[in-house]
Amino acid sequence: MIAVAAGTNRIDPYLIPALDGVAYGLLVFVAASGLVFCFGVANILNLAHGLLYAIGGYTAAALLDGGWASLALALAVGVLAAAAAGVLLAGLLTPVATGNHLSQALLTFGVALAGGSLLVAGFGPDNPQVQVPAALEGSVLVAGHRYAAYRLVFIVVAAVLAAALYLVVRRTRAGMLVRAAVDDPEMVACLGVSPARIRAGVLAAAGALAGAAGVLGAPIIGPGTGTADTVLLLSLVVVVLGGLGSMAGTLLAALAIGEIQTLGVALLPSAAPFLLFAAMAAVLAVRARGLAGRWRAA
Amino acid sequence: MRGEVIRRVRGGIAALVLVGLVVAPWVVDDYTTAILSRTLALALVGVSVALLTGVAGMPTLGQTAPYAAGAYACAVVGSRVSDVGVVQLAVAAAAGALLAALTVPLVVHARGVIVLMITLAIGELVVIVLGRWRSVTGGTDGLAGIPAVRPFWGLPALADDQARYLYALVVVATLVGAVLVLLRTRAGLVLRAGRDDETRLRASGHRVALHLSGAHIAAGAIAGAAGSLLVVAQQYISPADFGFDTSALLLLGVVIGGTASVGGALVGAALVIAVRDWLFGVLPGHAPLVLGALFVATVYLLPTGVNRARGRLRPPGAPALQPDQPALHEQATVAELHR
Numbered sequence: 178m179i180a181v182a183a184g185t186n187r188i189d190p191y192l193i194p195a196l197d198g199v200a201y202g203l204l205v206f207v208a209a210s211g212l213v214f215c216f217g218v219a220n221i222l223n224l225a226h227g228l229l230y231a232i233g234g235y236t237a238a239a240l241l242d243g244g245w246a247s248l249a250l251a252l253a254v255g256v257l258a259a260a261a262a263g264v265l266l267a268g269l270l271t272p273v274a275t276g277n278h279l280s281q282a283l284l285t286f287g288v289a290l291a292g293g294s295l296l297v298a299g300f301g302p303d304n305p306q307v308q309v310p311a312a313l314e315g316s317v318l319v320a321g322h323r324y325a326a327y328r329l330v331f332i333v334v335a336a337v338l339a340a341a342l343y344l345v346v347r348r349t350r351a352g353m354l355v356r357a358a359v360d361d362p363e364m365v366a367c368l369g370v371s372p373a374r375i376r377a378g379v380l381a382a383a384g385a386l387a388g389a390a391g392v393l394g395a396p397i398i399g400p401g402t403g404t405a406d407t408v409l410l411l412s413l414v415v416v417v418l419g420g421l422g423s424m425a426g427t428l429l430a431a432l433a434i435g436e437i438q439t440l441g442v443a444l445l446p447s448a449a450p451f452l453l454f455a456a457m458a459a460v461l462a463v464r465a466r467g468l469a470g471r472w473r474a475a
Numbered sequence: 476m477r478g479e480v481i482r483r484v485r486g487g488i489a490a491l492v493l494v495g496l497v498v499a500p501w502v503v504d505d506y507t508t509a510i511l512s513r514t515l516a517l518a519l520v521g522v523s524v525a526l527l528t529g530v531a532g533m534p535t536l537g538q539t540a541p542y543a544a545g546a547y548a549c550a551v552v553g554s555r556v557s558d559v560g561v562v563q564l565a566v567a568a569a570a571g572a573l574l575a576a577l578t579v580p581l582v583v584h585a586r587g588v589i590v591l592m593i594t595l596a597i598g599e600l601v602v603i604v605l606g607r608w609r610s611v612t613g614g615t616d617g618l619a620g621i622p623a624v625r626p627f628w629g630l631p632a633l634a635d636d637q638a639r640y641l642y643a644l645v646v647v648a649t650l651v652g653a654v655l656v657l658l659r660t661r662a663g664l665v666l667r668a669g670r671d672d673e674t675r676l677r678a679s680g681h682r683v684a685l686h687l688s689g690a691h692i693a694a695g696a697i698a699g700a701a702g703s704l705l706v707v708a709q710q711y712i713s714p715a716d717f718g719f720d721t722s723a724l725l726l727l728g729v730v731i732g733g734t735a736s737v738g739g740a741l742v743g744a745a746l747v748i749a750v751r752d753w754l755f756g757v758l759p760g761h762a763p764l765v766l767g768a769l770f771v772a773t774v775y776l777l778p779t780g781v782n783r784a785r786g787r788l789r790p791p792g793a794p795a796l797q798p799d800q801p802a803l804h805e806q807a808t809v810a811e812l813h814r
Contacts, residue, residue, distance in 0.1 A: 224595075272775060283723065283770055287766075290723075290763045291768055292767070294764035414600075457600070458581060
């Protein structure tokens with residue numbers, strides 16, 4: 178923030194959008210990290226990733242009633258349902274030859290199309306209202322501005338989730354397996370870990386992450402007919418910006434997207450439609466070769 | 476001998492299809508003719524997808540981006556500057572090529588599934604821009620009331636669906652012919668060889684990235700021209716015409732047609748679009764469900780439909796689907812180039 182030096186008055190009107198950007202960015206991070214796993218570990222372009230998020234979102238809309246218990250229930254159901262959908266997807270993908278990316282992409286797109294249609298059939302074509310727990314419904318004062326309490330809490334929860342994810346990937350055996358599968362899938366297969374099982378596990382984990390993001394983020398990117406597309410696109414841009422190398426890259430990319438979508442729109446309203454595009458083009462143009470090299474190896 | 480027979484049968488079928496396409500507007504009603512014109516435009520986009528996916532080995536989900544650029548450029552020129560079809564086509568193709576040229580740095584160094592992902596992101600971002608850039612694109616309402624096009628200076632405007640259809644047919648036939656001729660040249664051979672064995676081609680001093688960039692821009696121009704045909708066919712465009720589902724449908728059509736085959740791409744794309752239009756007609760509420768199931772079923776039924784594009788799509792070291800034949804074919808393309 179260069180503007181900080183210029184005094185608080187200049188940055189004051191942009192404080193709330195910037196905070197919103199953090200909430201948005203962390204939400205996109207949790208959703209996109211599932212896609213990064215799919216992509217990096219299983220080497221699958223999962224076009225149904227947005228659907229997994231939407232499952233969580235619709236679960237939240239259906240179950241939340243303003244109490245804490247309903248939030249816990251929605252989180253459990255949403256995560257389980259989305260993870261189950263991920264496993265189902267892995268099952269559908271099993272007969273498709275490994276490395277046959279076109280078929281995999283088309284199959285996951287078919288699942289996204291059919292699943293989206295089922296969600297609309299089940300929950301109706303209107304965007305459902307999401308009720309946050311009553312205790313978080315109000316707003317709190319942040320540096321003299323009113324800010325939705327839910328979003329503030331969401332920032333904390335998502336940050337905890339991100340830290341937990343980091344620890345799991347860095348410190349546990351499952352995380353080690355995931356990192357090993359990114360680096361050298363054949364060696365992992367030689368060590369006796371079935372690639373099919375890794376794929377199922379990764380898609381389940383991706384589903385769980387997307388489902389959790391969907392439930393917790395429902396008040397921010399709410400369930401609706403366009404949700405799946407929006408989340409898929411934002412996650413893809415995160416992958417493009419952040420690469421597949423590190424979680425820090427993913428986090429930075431997600432936060433950048435959050436800020437572009439909120440602070441960027443507040444600062445440059447006329448250029449708003451092009452900002453996301455420009456960011457992607459700029460990052461890719463600068464590090465195209467390095468990125469491609471890394472990806473080709475992945 | 477057998478190859479000769481197959482070639483003749485294929486030629487015969489192509490001629491029959493062409494005759495059928497020419498007489499079609501007098502056989503079916505006006506509504507179907509209008510739908511057919513739009514299908515022709517989409518089939519032409521399918522050809523550009525095949526050019527990238529099958530011939531150049533860059534699987535794409537983003538050809539709707541130059542398609543949209545061409546369509547909007549044509550709509551703006553058609554409403555404000557000129558109603559001459561050739562001018563509109565040229566402007567649309569230039570717009571598509573320009574957008575493709577701008578996105579070259581994003582895709583040219585990537586391969587396989589990464590290209591799918593980046594092109595998908597580009598396509599979706601273009602749709603978002605179309606929805607928000609209201610002063611030029613009319614936002615999500617789209618642009619309507621585009622005046623009827625006259626194919627050439629001095630010719631009458633195309634007033635009915637039959638005339639618009641025939642105009643689209645002539646343009647598609649010309650462009651597809653041009654693509655087929657282009658693929659027979661050395662440039663086409665280098666593209667295919669680069670798809671099959673990039674390392675070897677690079678080692679022998681060919682500038683693969685340059686050829687890929689050229690193919691990407693050419694495919695953008697074709698998709699842009701197709702956008703102009705969409706404007707002529709519908710006289711109305713909105714961001715919904717260029718969604719992600721259109722890209723996926725076209726890719727499915729191209730895969731059904733056998734990725735590297737231009738004729739196959741035309742037929743496959745037309746077939747898939749026709750099935751979609753028909754499904755949305757008969758099953759208004761559940762069409763996406765059935766369409767999604769058809770996607771899954773098609774992938775299972777056509778496990779080898781993606782063979783030709785396999786060279787780049789396979790991660791290094793993964794087993795080939797059919798180890799013998801395609802390997803021979805690959806060597807043949809590269810060897811032909813070196814002869």
